[in-house]
Amino acid sequence: MKLALFADVHSNLEAITACLNHAQALGADQFAFLGDMVGYGADPVAVLELVERYAAKGAVVVLGNHDCAALGHPAGGMNAGAQAAIDWTRTQLGPKQREFLAGLPLTARADNVLFVHASAVAPEQWIYVAGPAEAEKSMLAAEAGIVFCGHVHEQNLYYLGAGGKPMPFRPVSGTPVPTARHRQWLAIVGSVGQPRDRNNAACYAFADLERARITFFRVPYDYRTAARKIRAAGLPERLALRLERGV
Amino acid sequence: MNAPQPGSEIDGFCLGELMHTGSMAFIYRLTGPQGPLPLVMKIPRLGPGERAVNVIGFEVCRMVLGALGQGPHHPTLVAYGDVETTPYLVMGYVEGERLSDWSSRAPIAPLEVARVGAAAALALHDLHRKEVVHLDLKPTNIMFRASGTAVLIDFGLAHHSHYPDLLAEELRFPVGNWEYMAPEQALGVRCDPRSDIYALGAILYQLATGRLPFGHPRSVAELRRRLYRDPLPPRAIVPGTPAWLQEVILHCLEPDARNRYDSAEQLAFALTSPERVELTERAARQRRAGWGTLARRWYQARSFEPAPCPAPSIKENPAPIVVVALSTAPIDDVLYEAMRGATASAVNASGNCRLACVTVVSLAATLSGEGEEPTATVRHIRRLIELRKWARPLNLPEERLTYHVLEAEKTADALLDYATMNDADLMLIGAPRPGSGVHRFGGGICAQVVAGAPCSVTVVRPAADRADLPKGGVQ
Numbered sequence: 001m002k003l004a005l006f007a008d009v010h011s012n013l014e015a016i017t018a019c020l021n022h023a024q025a026l027g028a029d030q031f032a033f034l035g036d037m038v039g040y041g042a043d044p045v046a047v048l049e050l051v052e053r054y055a056a057k058g059a060v061v062v063l064g065n066h067d068c069a070a071l072g073h074p075a076g077g078m079n080a081g082a083q084a085a086i087d088w089t090r091t092q093l094g095p096k097q098r099e100f101l102a103g104l105p106l107t108a109r110a111d112n113v114l115f116v117h118a119s120a121v122a123p124e125q126w127i128y129v130a131g132p133a134e135a136e137k138s139m140l141a142a143e144a145g146i147v148f149c150g151h152v153h154e155q156n157l158y159y160l161g162a163g164g165k166p167m168p169f170r171p172v173s174g175t176p177v178p179t180a181r182h183r184q185w186l187a188i189v190g191s192v193g194q195p196r197d198r199n200n201a202a203c204y205a206f207a208d209l210e211r212a213r214i215t216f217f218r219v220p221y222d223y224r225t226a227a228r229k230i231r232a233a234g235l236p237e238r239l240a241l242r243l244e245r246g247v
Numbered sequence: 248m249n250a251p252q253p254g255s256e257i258d259g260f261c262l263g264e265l266m267h268t269g270s271m272a273f274i275y276r277l278t279g280p281q282g283p284l285p286l287v288m289k290i291p292r293l294g295p296g297e298r299a300v301n302v303i304g305f306e307v308c309r310m311v312l313g314a315l316g317q318g319p320h321h322p323t324l325v326a327y328g329d330v331e332t333t334p335y336l337v338m339g340y341v342e343g344e345r346l347s348d349w350s351s352r353a354p355i356a357p358l359e360v361a362r363v364g365a366a367a368a369l370a371l372h373d374l375h376r377k378e379v380v381h382l383d384l385k386p387t388n389i390m391f392r393a394s395g396t397a398v399l400i401d402f403g404l405a406h407h408s409h410y411p412d413l414l415a416e417e418l419r420f421p422v423g424n425w426e427y428m429a430p431e432q433a434l435g436v437r438c439d440p441r442s443d444i445y446a447l448g449a450i451l452y453q454l455a456t457g458r459l460p461f462g463h464p465r466s467v468a469e470l471r472r473r474l475y476r477d478p479l480p481p482r483a484i485v486p487g488t489p490a491w492l493q494e495v496i497l498h499c500l501e502p503d504a505r506n507r508y509d510s511a512e513q514l515a516f517a518l519t520s521p522e523r524v525e526l527t528e529r530a531a532r533q534r535r536a537g538w539g540t541l542a543r544r545w546y547q548a549r550s551f552e553p554a555p556c557p558a559p560s561i562k563e564n565p566a567p568i569v570v571v572a573l574s575t576a577p578i579d580d581v582l583y584e585a586m587r588g589a590t591a592s593a594v595n596a597s598g599n600c601r602l603a604c605v606t607v608v609s610l611a612a613t614l615s616g617e618g619e620e621p622t623a624t625v626r627h628i629r630r631l632i633e634l635r636k637w638a639r640p641l642n643l644p645e646e647r648l649t650y651h652v653l654e655a656e657k658t659a660d661a662l663l664d665y666a667t668m669n670d671a672d673l674m675l676i677g678a679p680r681p682g683s684g685v686h687r688f689g690g691g692i693c694a695q696v697v698a699g700a701p702c703s704v705t706v707v708r709p710a711a712d713r714a715d716l717p718k719g720g721v722q
Contacts, residue, residue, distance in 0.1 A: 157411060159411055159413070167411065167412070167415055169410075169411035169412070172408075172409040175314075175409040175410070177410055177411060178306070178309070178310055178313075178410075180306055180330055180331075181331060182330060182331055
């Protein structure tokens with residue numbers, strides 16, 4: 001089973017298209033979308049339609065805080081730019097997209113894997129897995145061999161060793177990391193649609209669960225078009241700049 | 248765990264002679280119907296009574312050797328079994344002598360020490376360039392093929408910067424061989440290739456003197472003593488040791504990684520060209536430091552901060568790129584001369600920089616080609632010639648110069664794109680002529696470039712223009 005994992009797409013159609021093409025070229029046969037399909041970007045409807053098509057074919061999709069906010073539920077902790085984008089997104093979504101989002105679970109489980117947008121401790125509280133302490137709690141709560149999540153936009157891989165303390169590892173794009181099954185892992189797959197580590201290439205992860213290895217990728221995409229659409233939609237300029245500069 | 252019997256079969260591999268029983272694993276030669284195969288199998292010692300680090304060592308070995316692939320200085324991983332069911336590694340058999348065969352005969356002749364040391368240092372450099380730090384160098388882990396090439400074996404404690412460091416968690420006791428371990432490794436640092444240089448220095452010390460530089464530490468406190476206690480100089484043990492060899496060995500054994508050789512390649516060079524070794528106080532040392540020095544070092548060592556790890560691969564510092572943006576239509580000799588002056592000083596300042604001479608032509612002009620206008624290709628070539636002409640008086644070697652005619656609608660965007668894509672370090676652009684921007688990149692373009700450039704920008708204004716500027720400074 002070759003599983004491609006995407007988080008924090010944030011209505012960036014160009015980025016998710018590039019990542020999907022990349023994953024398909026590698027032979028991905030399963031797909032997971034780890035929340036925050038909308039927010040920030042200018043293509044919420046197109047992105048949701050695309051995700052819905054994958055969901056109809058069996059892809060895992062879980063809810064993120066921006067998706068939740070787009071449904072009108074209070075998600076808390078949004079800055080002005082994010083809030084402006086959410087307000088705009090709500091005007092764009094039709095009943096079909098709202099229905100799709102409303103039907104999404106907070107977590108999903110398959111075999112020994114847990115999919116969640118933020119921390120597994122309390123998925124509805126959108127806790128950032130910002131360091132080893134949060135990673136440890138999420139891994140304990142998940143009761144799974146591997147936790148795949150997003151919310152934090154930078155790629156990171158935590159592994160639980162004999163000492164019981166998770167160790168962080170910043171993956172190198174394109175290098176498959178063996179993820180031995182006797183250990184517990186937590187993979188933050190990185191943001192497809194709004195990378196923030198000064199590298200504007202989209203992030204995603206590719207897991208070969210049979211051979212127990214995870215590869216993190218950075219995929220260059222047409223960020224100029226995505227930024228242009230943000231400006232054309234009248235969304236805050238800062239959101240367009242973020243895509244261009246990866247900040 | 249009991250060693251499996253020779254003759255038994257694991258995943259279709261037939262075990263031959265038990266070659267080595269280590270604390271972490273057993274190593275067997277594999278055999279086929281026609282006798283021994285050029286393969287060995289390493290089986291980690293797992294189960295009750297064995298250490299947890301053994302299983303991690305197995306995973307690390309598999310990960311690192313898998314990443315290294317094939318190479319002359321390490322064994323090739325051929326197959327492996329799952330850690331949950333039947334853990335084993337099948338590797339290519341390395342035929343040759345172990346360095347431990349020499350070290351048991353130590354002290355050995357200085358030139359012989361240098362020869363094996365240089366071969367080991369070259370193998371180490373190869374490893375470091377592939378992002379791997381060995382972290383368990385000892386005479387039993389260094390082999391020599393008949394050709395003299397060194398092969399490093401046993402990667403169970405290694406660190407690869409592209410993979411999670413599974414051993415970082417096992418920090419309660421420093422893992423590795425304490426006799427040869429670098430001080431920073433004893434403090435838990437596992438990413439510094441200079442730790443391997445230290446270990447190799449300790450091995451060279453042993454080869455040259457027949458003794459270990461710090462004996463056999465039995466406690467972490469004893470292990471940490473090497474942070475302030477210097478070893479007895481080799482010449483105090485074997486008076487015939489040449490000064491250069493003592494210099495090299497003690498240079499490797501500096502407690503602070505920053506004071507050692509920067510790379511194993513430099514160490515190899517020193518060992519192969521003794522006459523080029525610069526002799527310092529280390530070469531002249533006759534005895535260990537006195538009590539006064541020792542007390543001071545001990546006091547300083549209490550707040551010892553290991554050096555930050557450099558990237559394992561010795562990355563070449565790429566030459567800085569200076570972009571000169573020239574407007575070629577029409578030619579403005581006054582500005583050209585001023586740009587040359589500014590370029591020359593930028594080139595002088597950075598020494599090895601590369602110069603990219605760039606101009607932008609309008610895409611519309613390129614496509615129209617109306618009336619008397621020359622065709623796009625002809626115009627493109629003309630611009631190139633103009634750029635070359637401009638650069639000639641700088642007298643720079645050809646390999647440091649490139650010329651680019653960019654076709655774009657928006658001049659500023661094209662220049663910014665070029666600078667971004669090429670990771671420019673500095674951009675030089677002519678100031679707009681006071682009052683009009685017709686003959687140069689206009690004021691708008693210049694301002695856009697300055698505002699959006701991913702690097703420093705120098706705006707060049709010819710002295711002749713300065714008089715025309717509005718009085719009272721910047722407006």
